[in-house]
Structures are given as structure tokens and as C-alpha cells.
Amino acid sequence: MIDLASLPNSLDSPSEFTAHSITRSQLYLVGGTLLVVWGLYAAWRRHAIKCLVPLRGPPPSSFLLGNxxxxxxxxxxxxxxxxxxxxxxxxxxxxxxxxxxxxxxxxxxxxxxxxxxxxxxxxxxxxxxxxxxxxxGPGLISVRGDIHKKQRKMIQPLFGAAHVRALTPTFWSIASQLATVIRARVNAGFASDAAKGIKKSENGQPAAVIDLWKWASRAALEGVGIGSLGYSFDALNDETEDNDFMIAVRELPYTVYPLRKFMPICIWCMRNLPLWLQHTLAKIVPVPRAQKVRRVVETIQGNCEKLYAEKKAALLAGDAETAAQIGAGKDVMSVLMKANMAATASEKESLTDEEVLGQMGTFISAGHDTMSSALARLLYCLAHDLPRQRQLREELAKARANTVDQLDFRAVTALPFLDAVYRETLRLYAPVxxxxxxxxxxxxxxxxxxxxxxxxxxxxxxxxxxxxxxxxxxxxxxxxxxxxxxxxxxxxxxxxxxxxxxxxxxxxxxxxxxxxxSFLGGSRSCIGMKYAEVELKTVLISLIENFEFSPAPGQENIVWRLSLMQNPALPGREHLEEPELPLLVTVVKPDAGVGKRAI
Ligand code: HEM
CATH class of the missing domain: 3.30.43.20 (Uridine Diphospho-n-acetylenolpyruvylglucosamine Reductase; domain 2)
Known part of the structure; x- marks a missing residue:
């Protein structure tokens, strides 16, 4: 920054400049640069796309950044x-x-x-x-026109009712692991509070404040990992240290979102600069957040490439090898890769290796953040409405009364109050x-x-x-x-x-x-809509049967932040990237509406 106060009064007498002050030629350079930047900006503004009729709207809050x-x-x-x-x-x-x-x-x-x-x-x-x-790369969410049509035609059936039905036991196993890890956390928190003389539970059952965002996000990670990729992040194991893949997936949305306002500049670069120059710029641009995005993306991509190679080798080795993998060959990627290999006869229909690989990152990003946001919001709404939470628990108990088995796909989707809670939450609080x-x-x-x-x-x-x-x-x-x-x-x-x-x-x-x-509409609506419904409902059933959720004492107020997907934060801590949702979790008594399968 130029300190104007330090400039001499008369610019006509260079002799008065010290060795540290600005020379006339430096001043011309700065002035010239500002003029060029202004000229470019004015030209850009002149070419900026405007509304064709004088629509009303909020006045811009910033000259450069608009609204x-x-x-x-x-x-x-x-x-x-x-x-x-x-x-x-x-x-x-x-x-x-x-x-x-x-x-x-x-x-x-x-x-x-x-x-x-x-x-x-x-x-x-x-x-x-x-x-x-x-x-x-070229996954479903990043391609347009005919390529999108081709990809959608091949991938859509893999998210249809038949495949989601086959994945229902996988969702149950995730739901049950989640309940187990939360129970362990509640018991540990309860014991530690009791040792400090803190009483958290009225009914004598173990209770503790748990960050439900963390576990919603981990359940979503396992959901997309096992169900879509045939890979376990081991995210619901309390003992496991977070690996770099898991951290990168969790960090992705919060790292990318703040850069969105600079998108016009990025798009200009993508349209006008050769790929090698774009990659070089991405590596050297001195913006710490841009560098973090690059590291996060490289980690996800590297892991996806490794996983893709392993899956392909297993598929080529035969059915037994595939069945031995996580997901047992029922995950979306395994089915897609198999279908794609079969479709190679018709070159027009099949996807290239790059396109198939591109789906992995697409599923991770489309299926993790949305699901964490939806599950966190479902729990938050129920925690703030105990009568309706109890009504839901009663409905689940009735459904369990006639069966010792896990509810199947049809039963999970047919529970009327659960469905009403699901629809209402996604209506009022659409994750996107x-x-x-x-x-x-x-x-x-x-x-x-x-x-x-x-x-x-x-x-x-x-x-x-x-x-x-x-x-x-x-x-x-x-x-x-x-x-x-x-x-x-x-x-x-x-x-x-x-x-x-x-x-x-x-x-x-x-x-x-x-x-x-909430899942948009038309040819680019959410492809994972049914998958999301069954996974979220199974997880919610398991949690509501086992625990009562209520606002954490002293932390009742939660700020829901606008982002690519909405996410919760504590007041005063909204600046933290990682969302937080502390709730008081109480283990419900076996006679308080818990089904036979309570853990
Ligand atoms: C509650 C959970 C979910 C919500 C609210 C949601 C919402 C959406 C929305 C609004 C879109 C449209 C995006 C756009 O047009 O730019 C979309 C697209 C998409 N979603 Fe979801 N989603 C959810 C879960 C999932 C899951 C679990 C998966 C897969 C595992 C998934 C995969 C996709 C894909 C691949 C697209 C791109 C479709 C295309 O462009 O043809 N979503 N989702």
C-alpha cells in the first residue's frame, strides 16, 4: 500500500524524494496499472450479461461483487x-x-x-x-448435452427400486453400526459426567451430549462408500483414525464453497486457457484456499483411481473375486462397471474408462454432503419436537411388533408417520x-x-x-x-x-x-432419490428406536448456514468450517417403545 501521507507535497521536485519513497516512474507504473485494470473491468462490465427487461430486484451491496x-x-x-x-x-x-x-x-x-x-x-x-x-472428471454431474443423456441412460436404472431394494440390508448394517457407536459414546460420556457429578438424565438411563453432525456425516460416508463405491471408509468404527481419503471427502464442500464467488474468473480461465496452463495456474496461484481445494481434490482422485483399478481387476478375475469385495458386487459402481463391460459391443452406449471413473467422485460429492445435511436436519427437527419424536417411536414399535426381522424395503417406505416426517423435513429444509x-x-x-x-x-x-x-x-x-x-x-x-x-x-x-x-426435476433431477430415502429412513428408524434426542442444555440454538448444502453451526462458531450439531442423546428404556432389535 502506498502511504499517501509520506509523499512530499510537491511532486514536481524529485530531489525531495528519499531513497525509500516512491519515484515518479513508479507512480506512473502504479497509475498505469490501475488504469489498465479499470479499463479491463469496464470492458468486462460492458459485456456482462444483463436482463432483457427492467426487472425489479435488490440493489447490489457491492460495486464489484453485486449481491x-x-x-x-x-x-x-x-x-x-x-x-x-x-x-x-x-x-x-x-x-x-x-x-x-x-x-x-x-x-x-x-x-x-x-x-x-x-x-x-x-x-x-x-x-x-x-x-x-x-x-x-466427466461424471454425470459435470457433463452436458448428449454425453449427459448417454450417461444418464446407463446409470439411472442402477438407482431404481430393484437395486435400492437389494441395497436395503447394507443400509441396515450401517444403521446398526451407527447405533452401536453412538451407544458406546453415550455410555462413555455418561460415565465421565457422573464422575464429575453432572447429572444428564431424568430417567436414570445413560445420556450424554454428542455431536450428531459428526456421526451423521460418517453414516453418510459409509452409505455412499459401501452402497455406491463398494468401499468401506471404516467411518463408524470408534477406534479408527480418520484417513486422508475420509478427511478429504468431508472437507470438500466447505473448502470449495467460499471460492464460488470467484467462479466467473475460473470459468473465463477454463474457457480461454489451454489445460496445461490451467493446471499450472491451479498449482501456483497464491491463494491458500485454492491450494487446499487442489490438495483435497487430488487426494479424492488418487484414492478413486486406486479403487477403480482394484474393482476392475476383481471384475476381470470373475464373480467370486467380485463377491468377496466390500459391497459384494451389489454396489452401484460394481454393477455399472459390469454393465459397461457388457455394453462395449455397442460403442455408442458404453462409457469410457474416464467417464466411469468420473462417477466415483460424483457419487461421493453428490451423495455424502446432501445425506449428512438431511440426516442432521431430521434429527434436529425431532429433537426440538419431543411429542412427534415419541409418536414416531410408537409407530416403529408397532411395525416391529409383528416381525423379528429387519423391516424390508417395502415396510421401510410404507410407514406413514416416518414418511410424513421425511417429506416435511426435506420440503422445509431442502439440503440444496x-x-x-x-x-x-x-x-x-x-x-x-x-x-x-x-x-x-x-x-x-x-x-x-x-x-x-x-x-x-x-x-x-x-x-x-x-x-x-x-x-x-x-x-x-x-x-x-x-x-x-x-x-x-x-x-x-x-x-x-x-x-x-428438493431433488429438483426434469432430466437432471437427483438420480439417488430412492437410494437417499431408503438409507435415511433405515438410519432414522435405528436411531429413534434406540435413543431419545433433545436439545443440548445451553446449546439449544443452532445456526443453519447456507452453503452448497445447508449445515449446522453453534452461534459464535459459525466461522468454523466443520459443522457442529450437539444434541443430548438419552438411551430409551426397553419398555419405552424400543423394538425387538434394539441393540
Ligand atoms: C437427501 C439427499 C439428497 C438430496 C437432497 C439431493 C439433491 C439433489 C439435487 C437438488 C440435484 C440436482 C443438482 C443439479 O441439478 O445441479 C441432485 C443431483 C444428483 N444427485 Fe442427489 N441428492 C441427494 C442424495 C443423493 C445420493 C445419495 C446420490 C448418490 C449416491 C445422489 C446422486 C446425484 C447425482 C449423480 C446427481 C446428478 C444427476 C444429473 O445431473 O443427472 N444424490 N441431487
């Missing part, structure tokens, strides 16, 4: 998203980096075009695909709060209700510019009071049992799940 500091703000982001959607409605303008304007959308008619009808125009945004491509889509050509999309522009005119069609990005507000649709009724922002599972209002059907939400956008 991004608020839109991507982790602790205060949700409040900002709710406030702007209440103020500006279902279609408005938001300001991004260097003058770019995006369209915020929660109008379900317009979103039907974005997500379902005009998907040939509104593909996944290049920011997203480039980010994932850099991290994991918003997504983007970018128009590959100019297009006009119809609106469900006319929108007033800043000049007072109304439009019932919204023109979108070529290259313009639309922010699909999953949250705003899921909480819209005109769709869900005046109690839309309340967690009330009964709404799913009583019957939804007519307005829900009328809204024709283009979502794949329960009239919501």
Missing part, C-alpha cells in the same frame, strides 16, 4: 434469501460479479420450462459443470437450497403470474438472454405460502397425512419428489 456477498453469506444467507423473495416475488433480478445480472425464479410455470420443457436450452450452468469437471441453470440461447418463458417491471409495465413472459443464468430457488418454491398454505414455514408433518391443499396440485411444481424441488 453475491449476501446471496452466498453462510450464517446470514438464509435470512437474506427469505427477505428478497418476500419483497420481490417469484421473478426478479440479482446482481452478480462485475455487472452480470441473473434472474431469480420461484414461479413454477417458468420453472417447468427451465427444468422440464426447455432443457435443451437450460442446461446445467457451466460454473457448476466446470467446477465438478475440474474436481472429478438453490441451483443454477444457464440458457444456451435467447428464449422467452411464460410466467404463472404477471410481473411488474421497474417502469410500471407488466410482463407475462420473461425474455432470457443467451448465456444468462437463472437461480432456481428450491427453498422459495418449497415454502411458498400460496402453494402450501399460511403455515408453509412451519414444520408440520401431519400435513402429508391430512391431505395437501388443492393449491399444491394447482401449482404443478416441476419437482421429482412430493411436489417439491
Amino acid at each position: 453475491t456477498p449476501d446471496l452466498y453469506n453462510a450464517p446470514r444467507g438464509f435470512a437474506y434469501h427469505h427477505a428478497i423473495s418476500e419483497t420481490y416475488g417469484r421473478a426478479f433480478k440479482i446482481h452478480m460479479f462485475a455487472g452480470e445480472e441473473q434472474v431469480w425464479l420461484s414461479d413454477t410455470r417458468a420453472l417447468t420450462h427451465v427444468l422440464v420443457r426447455d432443457t435443451h436450452v437450460f442446461d446445467e450452468t457451466p460454473a457448476m459443470t466446470s467446477e465438478f469437471h475440474y474436481c472429478f 437450497p438453490f441451483q443454477n441453470r444457464t440458457a444456451t440461447e435467447a428464449i422467452s418463458i411464460p410466467l404463472g403470474a404477471p410481473v411488474q417491471l421497474t417502469n410500471g409495465d407488466f410482463v407475462s413472459e420473461l425474455p432470457i438472454a443467451k448465456g444468462q443464468t437463472v437461480l432456481v430457488s428450491i427453498e422459495a418454491v418449497n415454502r411458498d405460502p400460496e402453494i402450501w398454505g399460511p403455515d408453509a414455514d412451519k414444520w408440520r408433518p401431519e400435513r402429508w397425512i391430512e391431505g395437501l391443499p388443492e393449491s399444491v396440485d394447482n401449482a404443478a411444481v416441476p419437482g421429482a419428489f412430493a411436489h417439491t424441488l
Whole structure:
């Protein structure tokens, strides 16, 4: 920084400069550089994509960064998203980096075009695909157009009901391991509190405060590891030290997210620079967080490559070798690799080695963070509503009364109150709060209700510019009071049992799940939707049968941070990357609704 106070009054008398002060030529250099930077910035702004009609919207909070500091703000982001959607409605303008304007959308008619009808125009945004491509190669989440169609056609059946049914025993084994490790933690915490004279339990049963985020995240890691990759992270073993693979997967979302606001610069580099230069820049750019992302990604990639080679060798060695592996050949990757080897006869249908490998990182990133977020939120909601938690426990006890075996796929998905709790939590607290889509050509999309522009005119069609990005507000649709009724922002599972209002059907939400956008909709909706449901429900059954969850004394308030996936933090500790969810966990008595299989 130039200290202006240290400059002499007259710049005309160089003789007055000391050896340490700035010379005239240095000053010209600094001034010239600033002018060039300003010129580049002005040119960039002039070429930045603007809205084609004068939409209303929140004023930018930063000249350079637009609304991004608020839109991507982790602790205060949700409040900002709710406030702007209440103020500006279902279609408005938001300001991004260097003058770019995006369209915020929660109008379900317009979103039907974005997500379902005009998907040939509104593909996944290049920011997203480039980010994932850099991290994991050409997996389902990072490819577009025809390649995406080809991959989706091959992978979709592997996440269908038949395969998820076959994976249900795997999910039960994860659920049971999780309950065992939590029980051990509660017993240890209880003993240690008792030794200090701290009483945590009213009913005499062991109770202790446990960080449930940690265990939700580990269960999700095992879920995606064993179910999708055929690999155990050994994440539910209390004795195991975290390995580098496990740490990297956990750190990935929190390391990448803060860099999102710099995406326009990254995309420019990806579009304009040769690959070797991009890799060199990624290695030398002096930004510690960028270097951390690189290390995390390299660790995940290295481990995936090793695992892929092992799986391929086992598949080539025959069925016995595959069956001996973790997942016993039922995991998604094993089935995919087998199907792909069989499809090699038809070159057009099959995936390249790079594409198959790309799915590993894709499943890890798509299936771990979302699942940790959903499970943590389910536990949080139930912990803050003991009567409904008990109602759920009673429903589980009844379901157990007729069987000594684990509930099968059909039974797990058929429990009405469990289903209502699951749907309501994913509606109100969608783990992925918003997504983007970018128009590959100019297009006009119809609106469900006319929108007033800043000049007072109304439009019932919204023109979108070529290259313009639309922010699909999953949250705003899921909480819209005109769709869900005046109690839309309340967690009330009964709404799913009583019957939804007519307005829900009328809204024709283009979502794949329960009239919501939680798993999005259309050709790029979540492929792991059924897998997520069965895994989350089995884990929840096991936990609710064995434990009662309630707010941790003195730590009742939790801040839910906006991120790629929403995640919990303690007030005053929101700056910490690793989320936290301390809850008081009490072992429930055998006569308090625990099924025969309680551990
Ligand atoms: C509660 C849990 C989950 C939620 C809320 C969720 C949500 C979503 C959402 C919103 C998308 C759309 C992303 C976009 O368009 O950019 C998506 C895509 C995807 N999800 Fe999930 N997901 C969950 C669990 C899973 C699981 C367990 C897996 C796999 C193991 C998975 C695999 C995928 C994949 C591969 C895609 C990309 C699909 C495509 O582009 O064709 N998800 N998910």
C-alpha cells in the first residue's frame, strides 16, 4: 500500500524524494496499472450479461461483487434469501460479479420450462459443470448435452427400486453400526459426567451430549462408500483414525464453497486457457484456499483411481473375486462397471474408462454432503419436537411388533408417520437450497403470474438472454405460502397425512419428489432419490428406536448456514468450517417403545 501521507507535497521536485519513497516512474507504473485494470473491468462490465427487461430486484451491496456477498453469506444467507423473495416475488433480478445480472425464479410455470420443457436450452450452468469437471472428471454431474443423456441412460436404472431394494440390508448394517457407536459414546460420556457429578438424565438411563453432525456425516460416508463405491471408509468404527481419503471427502464442500464467488474468473480461465496452463495456474496461484481445494481434490482422485483399478481387476478375475469385495458386487459402481463391460459391443452406449471413473467422485460429492445435511436436519427437527419424536417411536414399535426381522424395503417406505416426517423435513429444509441453470440461447418463458417491471409495465413472459443464468430457488418454491398454505414455514408433518391443499396440485411444481424441488426435476433431477430415502429412513428408524434426542442444555440454538448444502453451526462458531450439531442423546428404556432389535 502506498502511504499517501509520506509523499512530499510537491511532486514536481524529485530531489525531495528519499531513497525509500516512491519515484515518479513508479507512480506512473502504479497509475498505469490501475488504469489498465479499470479499463479491463469496464470492458468486462460492458459485456456482462444483463436482463432483457427492467426487472425489479435488490440493489447490489457491492460495486464489484453485486449481491453475491449476501446471496452466498453462510450464517446470514438464509435470512437474506427469505427477505428478497418476500419483497420481490417469484421473478426478479440479482446482481452478480462485475455487472452480470441473473434472474431469480420461484414461479413454477417458468420453472417447468427451465427444468422440464426447455432443457435443451437450460442446461446445467457451466460454473457448476466446470467446477465438478475440474474436481472429478466427466461424471454425470459435470457433463452436458448428449454425453449427459448417454450417461444418464446407463446409470439411472442402477438407482431404481430393484437395486435400492437389494441395497436395503447394507443400509441396515450401517444403521446398526451407527447405533452401536453412538451407544458406546453415550455410555462413555455418561460415565465421565457422573464422575464429575453432572447429572444428564431424568430417567436414570445413560445420556450424554454428542455431536450428531459428526456421526451423521460418517453414516453418510459409509452409505455412499459401501452402497455406491463398494468401499468401506471404516467411518463408524470408534477406534479408527480418520484417513486422508475420509478427511478429504468431508472437507470438500466447505473448502470449495467460499471460492464460488470467484467462479466467473475460473470459468473465463477454463474457457480461454489451454489445460496445461490451467493446471499450472491451479498449482501456483497464491491463494491458500485454492491450494487446499487442489490438495483435497487430488487426494479424492488418487484414492478413486486406486479403487477403480482394484474393482476392475476383481471384475476381470470373475464373480467370486467380485463377491468377496466390500459391497459384494451389489454396489452401484460394481454393477455399472459390469454393465459397461457388457455394453462395449455397442460403442455408442458404453462409457469410457474416464467417464466411469468420473462417477466415483460424483457419487461421493453428490451423495455424502446432501445425506449428512438431511440426516442432521431430521434429527434436529425431532429433537426440538419431543411429542412427534415419541409418536414416531410408537409407530416403529408397532411395525416391529409383528416381525423379528429387519423391516424390508417395502415396510421401510410404507410407514406413514416416518414418511410424513421425511417429506416435511426435506420440503422445509431442502439440503440444496438453490441451483443454477444457464440458457444456451435467447428464449422467452411464460410466467404463472404477471410481473411488474421497474417502469410500471407488466410482463407475462420473461425474455432470457443467451448465456444468462437463472437461480432456481428450491427453498422459495418449497415454502411458498400460496402453494402450501399460511403455515408453509412451519414444520408440520401431519400435513402429508391430512391431505395437501388443492393449491399444491394447482401449482404443478416441476419437482421429482412430493411436489417439491428438493431433488429438483426434469432430466437432471437427483438420480439417488430412492437410494437417499431408503438409507435415511433405515438410519432414522435405528436411531429413534434406540435413543431419545433433545436439545443440548445451553446449546439449544443452532445456526443453519447456507452453503452448497445447508449445515449446522453453534452461534459464535459459525466461522468454523466443520459443522457442529450437539444434541443430548438419552438411551430409551426397553419398555419405552424400543423394538425387538434394539441393540
Ligand atoms: C437427501 C439427499 C439428497 C438430496 C437432497 C439431493 C439433491 C439433489 C439435487 C437438488 C440435484 C440436482 C443438482 C443439479 O441439478 O445441479 C441432485 C443431483 C444428483 N444427485 Fe442427489 N441428492 C441427494 C442424495 C443423493 C445420493 C445419495 C446420490 C448418490 C449416491 C445422489 C446422486 C446425484 C447425482 C449423480 C446427481 C446428478 C444427476 C444429473 O445431473 O443427472 N444424490 N441431487
